[in-house]
Amino acid sequence: MEEHKDRASSSISIALIGSGGAGVMTAGSMLLEAAGRAGLFGIMTRSAGPQIRGGEAAAMLRLATFPVESHDNEFDILLAIDWLNADRFRAEIPLGTQSLIIGETDAEPPQAFTDSGARTLELPLKQIARETDGGRENMVVLGVVCSLIGLPLEPLHQVLESLLKRKGQAAIDSSVACVDSGAAHTGKHQGSYQLSLSSEKQCDLWNISGNEAAGLGAIRGGVRFVAAYPITPATELLEWMAPALEQVGGILVQAEDELASVNQLIGASFGGTPSLTATSGPGLALMTESIGLAVASETPIVVVDVMRGGPSTGIPTKSEQSDLNIAIYGLHGDAPHLVLAPMSVADCLFTTQWAIHLAEKLQTAAIVLSDQNLGQTRAIIERPADVAFVSGRSIQETPMEGYQRYAVGGNGVSPMALPGTAGCQYTADGLEHAPSGIPSSRAEDHRQQLDKRRDKLVNHDYGDHWALIEGEGEFAVITWGSSLAPVREARAMLLSDGIDIRIIAPRLLLPVQPERMQQALAGVTGALVVEQSHGAQFFHYLQAFYPQKFEFMSMAQPGPLPIRPEQVVADIKTRGKY
Amino acid sequence: MEEHKDRASSSISIALIGSGGAGVMTAGSMLLEAAGRAGLFGIMTRSAGPQIRGGEAAAMLRLATFPVESHDNEFDILLAIDWLNADRFRAEIPLGTQSLIIGETDAEPPQAFTDSGARTLELPLKQIARETDGGRENMVVLGVVCSLIGLPLEPLHQVLESLLKRKGQAAIDSSVACVDSGAAHTGKHQGSYQLSLSSEKQCDLWNISGNEAAGLGAIRGGVRFVAAYPITPATELLEWMAPALEQVGGILVQAEDELASVNQLIGASFGGTPSLTATSGPGLALMTESIGLAVASETPIVVVDVMRGGPSTGIPTKSEQSDLNIAIYGLHGDAPHLVLAPMSVADCLFTTQWAIHLAEKLQTAAIVLSDQNLGQTRAIIERPADVAFVSGRSIQETPMEGYQRYAVGGNGVSPMALPGTAGCQYTADGLEHAPSGIPSSRAEDHRQQLDKRRDKLVNHDYGDHWALIEGEGEFAVITWGSSLAPVREARAMLLSDGIDIRIIAPRLLLPVQPERMQQALAGVTGALVVEQSHGAQFFHYLQAFYPQKFEFMSMAQPGPLPIRPEQVVADIKTRGKY
Amino acid sequence: MDQTSTSTAALKPKDYKSDTKPVWCPGCGDFSVLSAFTKAMAAMQLDPERVVVISGIGCSSRIPAYLNVYGFHAVHGRALPVGIGLKITRPDLTVMVAGGDGDGFSIGGNHFMQACRRNVDMTYVVMDNQVYGMTKGQASPTTEPDWERGKLTPHGTRINPFYPLVIALASGANFIARASSNDPNGAARVITEAVQHPGFSFVQILSPCITFRPEQRDWKKIVHPAPVVATADPAVAARRLMTDDNFFIGTLFKGERVPFTPEFEPRAESAHELETAFRMSA
Amino acid sequence: MDQTSTSTAALKPKDYKSDTKPVWCPGCGDFSVLSAFTKAMAAMQLDPERVVVISGIGCSSRIPAYLNVYGFHAVHGRALPVGIGLKITRPDLTVMVAGGDGDGFSIGGNHFMQACRRNVDMTYVVMDNQVYGMTKGQASPTTEPDWERGKLTPHGTRINPFYPLVIALASGANFIARASSNDPNGAARVITEAVQHPGFSFVQILSPCITFRPEQRDWKKIVHPAPVVATADPAVAARRLMTDDNFFIGTLFKGERVPFTPEFEPRAESAHELETAFRMSA
Numbered sequence A, B: 001m002e003e004h005k006d007r008a009s010s011s012i013s014i015a016l017i018g019s020g021g022a023g024v025m026t027a028g029s030m031l032l033e034a035a036g037r038a039g040l041f042g043i044m045t046r047s048a049g050p051q052i053r054g055g056e057a058a059a060m061l062r063l064a065t066f067p068v069e070s071h072d073n074e075f076d077i078l079l080a081i082d083w084l085n086a087d088r089f090r091a092e093i094p095l096g097t098q099s100l101i102i103g104e105t106d107a108e109p110p111q112a113f114t115d116s117g118a119r120t121l122e123l124p125l126k127q128i129a130r131e132t133d134g135g136r137e138n139m140v141v142l143g144v145v146c147s148l149i150g151l152p153l154e155p156l157h158q159v160l161e162s163l164l165k166r167k168g169q170a171a172i173d174s175s176v177a178c179v180d181s182g183a184a185h186t187g188k189h190q191g192s193y194q195l196s197l198s199s200e201k202q203c204d205l206w207n208i209s210g211n212e213a214a215g216l217g218a219i220r221g222g223v224r225f226v227a228a229y230p231i232t233p234a235t236e237l238l239e240w241m242a243p244a245l246e247q248v249g250g251i252l253v254q255a256e257d258e259l260a261s262v263n264q265l266i267g268a269s270f271g272g273t274p275s276l277t278a279t280s281g282p283g284l285a286l287m288t289e290s291i292g293l294a295v296a297s298e299t300p301i302v303v304v305d306v307m308r309g310g311p312s313t314g315i316p317t318k319s320e321q322s323d324l325n326i327a328i329y330g331l332h333g334d335a336p337h338l339v340l341a342p343m344s345v346a347d348c349l350f351t352t353q354w355a356i357h358l359a360e361k362l363q364t365a366a367i368v369l370s371d372q373n374l375g376q377t378r379a380i381i382e383r384p385a386d387v388a389f390v391s392g393r394s395i396q397e398t399p400m401e402g403y404q405r406y407a408v409g410g411n412g413v414s415p416m417a418l419p420g421t422a423g424c425q426y427t428a429d430g431l432e433h434a435p436s437g438i439p440s441s442r443a444e445d446h447r448q449q450l451d452k453r454r455d456k457l458v459n460h461d462y463g464d465h466w467a468l469i470e471g472e473g474e475f476a477v478i479t480w481g482s483s484l485a486p487v488r489e490a491r492a493m494l495l496s497d498g499i500d501i502r503i504i505a506p507r508l509l510l511p512v513q514p515e516r517m518q519q520a521l522a523g524v525t526g527a528l529v530v531e532q533s534h535g536a537q538f539f540h541y542l543q544a545f546y547p548q549k550f551e552f553m554s555m556a557q558p559g560p561l562p563i564r565p566e567q568v569v570a571d572i573k574t575r576g577k578y
Numbered sequence C, D: 001m002d003q004t005s006t007s008t009a010a011l012k013p014k015d016y017k018s019d020t021k022p023v024w025c026p027g028c029g030d031f032s033v034l035s036a037f038t039k040a041m042a043a044m045q046l047d048p049e050r051v052v053v054i055s056g057i058g059c060s061s062r063i064p065a066y067l068n069v070y071g072f073h074a075v076h077g078r079a080l081p082v083g084i085g086l087k088i089t090r091p092d093l094t095v096m097v098a099g100g101d102g103d104g105f106s107i108g109g110n111h112f113m114q115a116c117r118r119n120v121d122m123t124y125v126v127m128d129n130q131v132y133g134m135t136k137g138q139a140s141p142t143t144e145p146d147w148e149r150g151k152l153t154p155h156g157t158r159i160n161p162f163y164p165l166v167i168a169l170a171s172g173a174n175f176i177a178r179a180s181s182n183d184p185n186g187a188a189r190v191i192t193e194a195v196q197h198p199g200f201s202f203v204q205i206l207s208p209c210i211t212f213r214p215e216q217r218d219w220k221k222i223v224h225p226a227p228v229v230a231t232a233d234p235a236v237a238a239r240r241l242m243t244d245d246n247f248f249i250g251t252l253f254k255g256e257r258v259p260f261t262p263e264f265e266p267r268a269e270s271a272h273e274l275e276t277a278f279r280m281s282a
């Protein structure tokens, strides 16, 4: 992350709200795309009321001159097309005295928002829209925002043109007119939240969600078979992959449930095809028995868990990092496997791809812990590098006298014969087995195979990808997944006070990397563990596997609200660190 | 445990082996029962080859003048009716130079056994049997053993009489004749493994298995509904309960799978009936999603996991303590629940009963971690006390204006209205909810309900039952479940060298009890963690929740072989402790 | 079947509605199903506190909280076992299970089949919209194989649809009917019949998802009454199903299969006797 | 169907047997099923390395390791999805799934129904002994309701048995037959037919558990050939099943339902093109 001197002009946060049909999501998406075309970075997240369709909704954006991964402490602009049930979003849209609340003329903003001390502005949105034939308020709003933040209208015009092409020229024209008209109505506020646009355009930017990024990573990693059962908030990952897989000659099968989907993966992978599924907590819970089968039978599979609020059905549409426990420890018996966690929208691509590579290489099951926050955030990011990780399974390609599927020795990875290979017939088994695969309950066989399955994971060299490590301080903040983003912003805030902290964020959660962690912690005298869970799961995980001379401190906050950078700063300061 | 001065004469270990149909299991059971009638304590465990029926089998007994819970370091007597595939049991039947191997005349014992340096004795078992009309070798064997250990034949005669009654007097007579004849054939070996029988008979002894004890505990605790799907080694618990429940007006339903069984419990419990199921690792894995529902909807249920070798299908017939992780951490989201573990055959009764009491009282899910070793061991024990724990759910019995099922405040336990109570209608929900039960994704409701579900468990006073604590040393051995028995024997061995160690064995694994553990560890400077798992699950659990200034040491041995007392002693000594 | 009692204490359909506002899209067929439930309950004058409605997860599965009876909103696909556990231990209650076609026939397919076999005295209502509404528009088991707008099956599912009535009959359900949300009064009558018939009663209610399957608005033109009255003969019912166009409305089968009714009357006293089996009589 | 080739390279049934000794009780019906498998494979002269047999957990599910083909001994109840994932991605292989009545119709009941619907080209053989052998004698879905020796159902299950052929037909299986382990040659012929027929083929083989259901030894006296030849008309098949005594042996149904055969030909090259959708064309 580049350090930005002047936060005010380098990052702007905007929330658009409106009730059913107002079109705030469309407006938000267009704004994000336009900002990207103008060379800005940005993110957009969504929130909606309990209604399945047609209820109140909020599009929350942050646009910036540097890559952003999370929301800021406060929103600069809150713009409502109407205020129906808008106070529902109060906690998600923190405002400050420098914020501006914009709403329809004579429609009083809810006290919940004005209590913040934010300034207010009334605009005749409806009237402006009505002035254009077929005009809509959400387009007016777009113009207003562009004017306030000094975003040129041209990229927005382009976006309208390409996105509304299907609807015909009249629709484009009326939208353009609304935008322009909205932009002309901001009066003295014009440019009051001016973003300092750099003149050199970023030329290789992507507009992508974490779920899409994970899907792309899967395909880059070699996945050609997906079996899945829909579940919020993982569904979009699957929906993106269904047609994408076809383009590369793969296939997605909608299974009857998660028990079926994970077992279909096992079958496909047994036949040699790298396979993946995506789910969320309840689905992962149903899969654990068979993930154990993948581990025991040494059949590579990858399960992406896009986490949501728990326990049980919980809060399906909101983010939480509370499936860490089940991912690490949720298989019965001693079942060593891989657990990885992406730390940003872009990293969903890298980490998923790496997970496939590792699962294939180490012939085991990998669980990728994404979350709603990463998965459903749409972001403008720099084009991710095309890394070389592709599936590279060790295959027994030729007939072999006395072939033993689960031969012990070496690095623990034993070549796998695929059906079709003459002379290597064997039966894969979830019962404990001898090296041949034949069931065995002998202590020696059990010991050997337990060692094999553990050692092949422990002895692999995962390199520097195992974690992101930043900063030099003696005080460390250890975090993971989507909590990294606010922690990094907190570091930037502290840096501007001349304070440096060290950030350690493991991307590889299992197998644990004690030596690397020790090295990362060298010289550290205290550490705060930041995570989005109620039970401090990550904190206990660190204690379990990385015990230190110093005591870990825990900052654990459950969902649904994201962790804000200033909370992290405040937590560190309250504890008398700096 | 009473300390026994003279191990040799106070405990005798006997293994009976034979191939299919030889009847060693029958003989073993009769011997155990006869020993019990003679006032001895004892245990019997079984082992068999892979054949479903009719393969080689071993009955392993230990008879003693004090309550025994686990096998000894060595077997004193190995008696084989034939040696077919007998070497399969080699690892399970350790012998020493003082051991005696007895087999059929001219049938050479396998080298695997004789390598131990044990003495051997040949007896014409077949011929002795043949001398009696309808005589069988396994009955001859019984007589031989009784003679060797000095067990009077009278209780055995009684046992034969009651057990063979159905088969008629001729069967009884021929068996008695074989026994007597066998006893007469031991020659100079007679009484060579004499057990010092006390003259005052223990008057209230039970012959019971851990699975039966758990079943009885369940019924005593108030369970009147069981839904289950058979699985080794939990099936006998269910098979005992099916008719037993009927006697108390309850019912057992065989469900189509574990997903159904656990959800049937939830339904029955919602209606007010204390409910339980029993399963093993694979079944527990299938249940976790719905155990989470019980937690979130605050519906009491109890799941007994009789652990077997893992991962996956693993080793169904052998014991292991490797489901600790899934029991503690296996639910998705933050789902605080109860985990308890019995530590002996007798304790299966107490702990299961306590689990029901706690689940009902705290309106949550309890997992009881028994294992194959406890569940399938048949033991002669002192009659367990009839404790007062019965289900005592907090019920909203009268109509109440504005009743809120999930009201917050107080100790976190909110009275539950049962269907039939007018004016209290509500909908239980696994979605996060407001106190009323209505779904809510508000941060405040989520926080309140998460706190409620955690605090009600954490704030309960579990009393001294939380753990067994024994000894005074500065060096502690922390263990759990069936590993306690060999640890206690190890302590006795060390005590005879004048060394005392402190044993801490938590019966309550979740919620954790940091203050009580701190107290138990007062003055301790080092601790060895003993468990039957490959991944040192208990060790990591202790580090996660009970971090200490000193470092824990780990002695983790996977199944299928039991931990032997001398291994624990050796481990402690190797580490330079004492 | 309409409530004819003139007693002043008589409960009206609205007395069975709770104050909670449904999350359903305006126009969703499930609103009518909700009203069919309340009408049926009023017709039977059930005590609200003696009725339990259990559901899984889905738009349709939200129904319990909208009723003024006891409810359980369980996890996806497992509502039937919850209902079975409850009814077996509380035979005094009226137990109804409700949910969607995904919940009941996809993830919950096994429980559906096994519940038909077990034939416990309860009623199962599936609000069938041939789609996963809650997760925004994927195909369900009852979806036509060539529906190409399912987001995970861009070329259609290309698999045989699931025929709920056929499976219910083949598995042993004791009452089988189809209703339509376009006719809440008719649906209420069928639900009433279903509740009153002994054993496991299954009612499929065609309930359009106007958001993801707007074309289902046309169902009201397609549904038609069953030409004949309900039969008690499974063979006759099976033959009728062979010519089923999936849109006849009415009761197909009212069987005489014996419900699963174990005796359940917890007696506390006798727990002590169980010990005797373990005592060593020395 | 017997192997008529005179080529010296011809594979014999024993060439399909592995060296692993079965764990089955002496006299178990599954031995004959094993031999039916090897005979069928020899009859078709399948390349052993191009055959995969997948199973769940149970006595019967031990069969893969006794064959000299590729095998997967998966977890209880999930063999069918494993087979489906394999066949879809490796259409070149002959995929067979085998197991018991508990594995397939109880815990695996949903996958059975859904696999019939999906109609992937594979063969499913259930060795039905109307009991859980492996766990020592509990009732299974096909057990008679009044069998009182099931250890968890001392008064019998008292629920409707599961009729596998009926459910297979109702769900969409494309080949449906019943065989008996008492006639391994006949069973081999049926398996051969099943493998050769396109789509999802289901074969129930009556295979006695002589340990927990010794009375099943009498099955050899009860089974009788189906009176007529296989039909391609589901309605005709359904009518025949209405008079099924559960003991006719033979092929009931050979349908013309279109198998689920997605194109599957992984192409590595085009993965890069997918990126274009995300690029901001500034």
Ligand SMILES: Cc1ncc(C[n+]2csc(CCOP(=O)(O)OP(=O)(O)O)c2C)c(N)n1
Residues within 6 Å of the ligand: A229, A230, A231, A232, A258, A282, A283, A286, A313, C057, C058, C059, C060, C061, C076, C099, C100, C101, C102, C103, C104, C127, C129, C131, C132, C133, C134, C135, C140, C209
């Ligand atoms: C174990 C699990 N898997 C998946 C989901 C996601 N999910 C919620 S509702 C639903 C399908 C709902 O379809 P249906 O039952 O037809 O109800 P409808 O919304 O159409 O009324 C799914 C897949 C879940 N909640 N739990």
Ligand SMILES: Cc1ncc(C[n+]2csc(CCOP(=O)(O)OP(=O)(O)O)c2C)c(N)n1
Residues within 6 Å of the ligand: B229, B230, B231, B232, B258, B282, B283, B286, B313, D057, D058, D059, D060, D061, D076, D099, D100, D101, D102, D103, D104, D127, D129, D131, D132, D133, D134, D135, D140, D209
């Ligand atoms: C999830 C799970 N539940 C239960 C079991 C225990 N189990 C093993 S085999 C079996 C039933 C076997 O019956 P069937 O499929 O009819 O096979 P059979 O032994 O009769 O051939 C059961 C319940 C298991 N292995 N896994």
Ligand code: SF4
Residues within 6 Å of the ligand: A052, A053, C023, C024, C025, C027, C028, C029, C030, C059, C060, C129, C133, C134, C208, C209, C210, C211, C212
């Ligand atoms: S999505 Fe469909 S099923 Fe769900 S509430 Fe809306 S219309 Fe009804």
Ligand code: SF4
Residues within 6 Å of the ligand: B052, B053, D023, D024, D025, D027, D028, D029, D030, D059, D060, D129, D133, D134, D208, D209, D210, D211, D212
């Ligand atoms: S228990 Fe029954 S099914 Fe299992 S091997 Fe023995 S005879 Fe066969």
Ligand SMILES: [Mg+2]
Residues within 6 Å of the ligand: C058, C100, C101, C102, C127, C128, C129, C130, C131, C132, C133, C140
């Ligand atoms: Mg639906």
Ligand SMILES: [Mg+2]
Residues within 6 Å of the ligand: D058, D100, D101, D102, D127, D128, D129, D130, D131, D132, D133, D140
């Ligand atoms: Mg069976």
